Amino acid sequence: MKKIYSIFLLFSVVFLTACYDDKGNYDYKDINEIKISFDGEGFLSKTFGEVLELKPTFNIDLSQNPDRYTYLWKLNDETREGWDQPTFKWKIDEVVQHGNISLEVTDKQTGVVYMERVTLEVVGVYENRCSWMILSDVGGKSQLSYFNTLEYDENADTIIASRLILDVYGIANNGAELGSGPIALQEHFREKIEWSENIVGNICVFQESGAVDLSGVSFEKEIDMVEAFDGGVYPKEGIVLHPGTFMDWVDVVTDQEGQLYSRLKVTSTVYNSDYFLHTPLCCEGESEPLRNCTVIHGYYRSNRTGYNFIYDGENKRLLYVTNGGTNWDSELLGAGRISKLPACGENDDINAIIPLDNMKGYELLKATMFGFGYPNYGVALLLKEEATDKIFLERVKFKGSGGNPTIVEICKDEVMGLPGIPTVSTMPLSGPEYMFFAVGKDVYYMDFNNTQNPVVLYKSFNANIVAMNAESATYYGAHMAVGLENGEFYVLFIYGAKNLSEEEKVLYPKNGMAYPEEERMGRIVDIQYKQLDHWNY
Structure with missing residues (x-):
């Protein structure tokens, strides 16, 4: 019995040794599974006209053998000329809803294709969330401007990057003048044709010289309202x-x-x-x-x-x-x-x-x-x-x-404690906790949870306040825009207003109350949050 066991043990060792040696005869060391990542980016939100650049990260260094791998980038499963480099670079020239950017890396030696993708949304130049339209009077003439947040830190509630475009109407309409005697703005919507359709509301500009209706996507003029x-x-x-x-x-x-x-x-x-x-x-x-x-x-x-x-x-x-x-x-x-x-x-x-x-x-x-x-x-x-x-x-x-x-x-x-009759007031439309009032250069708030208490001074400015508009997003009324008679425009953080420090209140301009002279826009008349989601005013 011992003899049989010894023979069996010897056979097993020889067999395993043969398998181990045989493994080295194959080129398994060249079959490397490639993992692709995009520095933690799972969702990209970009604006029409921006340059999108993606530099993928790989778990192995593919540059050591550049002839072995090919690269193919696709937008919603379609590629373009030049999208065959390791780094993706595209000056965005189309609006994208429910889209994705994918990278396919092909190992020519094995024929294996590795793929990763990132979700992409591209909105129009004037379709960004947390954005306001500003109507102002510049020497009697109407001027329409647009402010939008390009990048926002939700953890710190801070605007990282923003853009203020003066005279968007003139830009969109080949230098044409909007009109004179500005009165007010109103965003309005049509119904969807399909449930998945994204509706951007038109913008009606009311003014003494005659109301006009504009495309909310481009701010191009559609009709004079008298034609309606x-x-x-x-x-x-x-x-x-x-x-x-x-x-x-x-x-x-x-x-x-x-x-x-x-x-x-x-x-x-x-x-x-x-x-x-x-x-x-x-x-x-x-x-x-x-x-x-x-x-x-x-x-x-x-x-x-x-x-x-x-x-x-x-x-x-x-x-x-x-x-x-x-x-x-x-x-x-x-x-x-x-x-x-x-x-x-x-x-x-x-x-x-x-x-x-x-x-x-x-x-x-x-x-x-x-x-x-x-x-x-x-x-x-x-x-x-x-x-x-x-x-x-x-x-x-x-x-x-x-x-x-x-x-x-x-x-x-x-409403107790106001030093005078408020000329402007506003409140977030979504589950509001506060109402804000402007008296002269000062903004006060009333706490709906403590309506028996006097109003509280929230922020003071260097000129009279002539327009205020709280964010009307249906899910998070956290911001309020303020316009002054000297043409200055501010964005304030107002969520949990009673608990905020002075440093937390002003989000724009980033340097607090030092307003850039080149961004003044005459006398501000009206400010309206750009809704973007088919709610109607």
Whole structure:
């Protein structure tokens, strides 16, 4: 038995030795698995016109045998001339949605192909997130400028790189002038044709010389808004258009007297289809045209609401305009339907609030919509009591869609501690915690979690504040733009405002309050956050 075991052991050793020696007869040492990485980059967000450069990192040094490997870069599985080098360099000449850049490395000796990819998004020059449009008056002429954040450190909440482009309209329209007597800006949208389509809103510029509508992608002029009226003329001479609401099926604009004009569109997937009617709108059940009206800016989306709110300054009440419907009476077809709201909700104490159907004795200073769905959806009304000059903030929460708003709750709070009447105010539209007020050169905030406390001074500037606009992104209202009468533009960080140090508040310009002289833009008139995601104002 021992003899048999010894023979078996000897055979095993000889066999294993033969296998080990045999392994060296093959060129296994030349078969190296290549791993490709892009310095931790998994997602790239770039802007049209930028130069994209990618230098891949390999787990082995391929440069020692350069003739052995080939390189092929692809954009969404398509390559171009010159994309066959180890380093990828491309001056971006197209907008890319849901894209990727891939690198294929082929080992010519073995025929094995190794591949890695990185997700890529390329937006237009004027499509960056955390960006604002600035309308200013330069010697009586309108100037449209654009600020955008190119790189943002989310951990430190710091703008690393940004860009301010003065006179984007002139750049986009071969040096043409925009107009004169700037009034306001309004971004508006059309419906998507396909669910995956990315919609960039058009920009309507309201000015004394005549409103114009611009492409939100390029800022090229599309039409003079007078062309959007029946017959290509206004209902009467001397009309100056002011902002309204651009809904899916019904658009409404105002004139300088606060009268309302509407159009019912045949299609909701085309900007400026069909024509505004010449007949000014009345409230449902009334015969006299409405006057001194203000359409309240805020989120509009038909599948969320189906209506937008209007303040009737002549009768000091809150109304709403419906997006459209198949059950309208025949005489309402082609016009926006404007309806009354009740004084308050079923559970409100009418003696503790300012009734929405009768705000007599109060002057409306500012109205804005907030939120994007119940329970954080509604209208904020900043009102001055005429007899006492006290300032009140009334927040009205709504629910309901399809053109049928229901008042859930009204909260009325006195705004205490302001040194004067605020000329400008704003609040983030997404789940706001604060409202900001400008009095002279100073910005104050009211904490919605402590409405019984006086306002708090947030930031002081070196000139009067004439425009403010908080970020209206639906997920993170962390930034606010401020414009001064001397043409200076600032971006402030406002998330958790009460807990921020002075050093954390100013994000732009990067050197704090030392403003670059070459970036002044006349007298700023209006600032609007560039929404980019198919929400409507």
